[in-house]
Amino acid sequence: MGRGDDHILLGLIDIRKVFSRRTIDEVTALDGINLDVYEQDFVTIIGSNGAGKSTLLNVIAGIYPPERGGKVCVADQDITNMPEYKHAAYAGRVYQNPSEGTAAKLTIEENMAMALLRGQSRGLRAAINKRRRELFRSALSPLGLGLEDRLSAYAATLSGGQRQSLALVMATISKPAILLLDEHIATLDPRTAETVLELTDMIVKRERMTTIMVTHNMDIALRYGNRLIMMHQGKILVNMGEEEKKKLTIADLVAAFERAAGEEFKDDSIMLSQR
Numbered sequence: 001m002g003r004g005d006d007h008i009l010l011g012l013i014d015i016r017k018v019f020s021r022r023t024i025d026e027v028t029a030l031d032g033i034n035l036d037v038y039e040q041d042f043v044t045i046i047g048s049n050g051a052g053k054s055t056l057l058n059v060i061a062g063i064y065p066p067e068r069g070g071k072v073c074v075a076d077q078d079i080t081n082m083p084e085y086k087h088a089a090y091a092g093r094v095y096q097n098p099s100e101g102t103a104a105k106l107t108i109e110e111n112m113a114m115a116l117l118r119g120q121s122r123g124l125r126a127a128i129n130k131r132r133r134e135l136f137r138s139a140l141s142p143l144g145l146g147l148e149d150r151l152s153a154y155a156a157t158l159s160g161g162q163r164q165s166l167a168l169v170m171a172t173i174s175k176p177a178i179l180l181l182d183e184h185i186a187t188l189d190p191r192t193a194e195t196v197l198e199l200t201d202m203i204v205k206r207e208r209m210t211t212i213m214v215t216h217n218m219d220i221a222l223r224y225g226n227r228l229i230m231m232h233q234g235k236i237l238v239n240m241g242e243e244e245k246k247k248l249t250i251a252d253l254v255a256a257f258e259r260a261a262g263e264e265f266k267d268d269s270i271m272l273s274q275r
């Protein structure tokens with residue numbers, strides 16, 4: 001990962017998120033998150049169930065605002081209270097479930113046109129022309145999956161791995177400032193997951209994307225990216241930079257998490273898969 005310069009691309013200041021406030025279900029999903037992500041950082045986030053990982057990505061993507069006092073800045077612009085559709089220009093997303101990132105009843109090219117037009121109101125068909133098709137083909141062909149020759153196939157006819165690869169291309173095609181991946185390989189079989197991960201790494205490097213990738217898998221969190229964050233109960237417990245991460249092993253990671261989270265974490269660590 002080349003961090004050419006030290007420009008902060010994403011700044012999170014004192015991000016809190018409380019759900020179901022003042023009910024018996026009240027939960028503090030994010031409990032004072034401060035984080036700087038530099039241009040071209042590839043941050044992997046690991047943490048047990050309910051740690052707040054998805055909530056954090058949702059706040060960055062503008063699905064809901066943080067509690068008052070929290071601030072989300074992208075490229076020095078405060079986007080905390082921007083509506084979700086405007087966040088879409090900043091953040092491309094790929095979710096866990098292929099059906100969330102791609103529309104089954106649309107063809108590959110219609111899906112891609114939709115991604116390209118995010119936030120605009122022009123019709124899909126009008127958006128597909130010869131020049132656009134060339135763009136779609138050239139974006140798909142590096143995947144090596146032959147999708148560029150199947151532009152009029154329905155997304156429903158693709159395999160899970162193909163759909164997640166398409167979702168990746170869709171999330172990056174309009175060159176958002178940041179790519180958010182929320183366990184985007186979790187539903188795939190191990191071999192397909194590995195392929196999609198390699199494609200992810202390729203796209204991130206080629207497009208020089210600043211990226212945040214959530215995973216449950218410690219091995220993956222170690223192998224990919226230049227920074228690593230561990231979350232637990234709405235807090236960042238471990239925030240490692242490039243040099244530290246390079247030397248890190250899974251055993252170190254478990255130990256670091258246990259140290260930071262204390263004894264109570266011992267049971268939770270089992271929930272993180274190590275392979």
Ligand SMILES: Nc1ncnc2c1ncn2[C@@H]1O[C@H](COP(=O)(O)OP(=O)(O)OP(=O)(O)O)[C@@H](O)[C@H]1O
Nearest residue numbers: 019020027029047048049050051052053054055056
């Ligand atoms: N929309 C919501 N309404 C109420 N509670 C929510 C909502 N979204 C998340 N939560 C709660 O906030 C906490 C954090 O959830 P979140 O989905 O961010 O965890 P996570 O780290 O992504 O977990 P997982 O690894 O299981 O995906 C959980 O206790 C969850 O139940």
Ligand SMILES: [Mg+2]
Nearest residue numbers: 053054055182
């Ligand atoms: Mg989640």
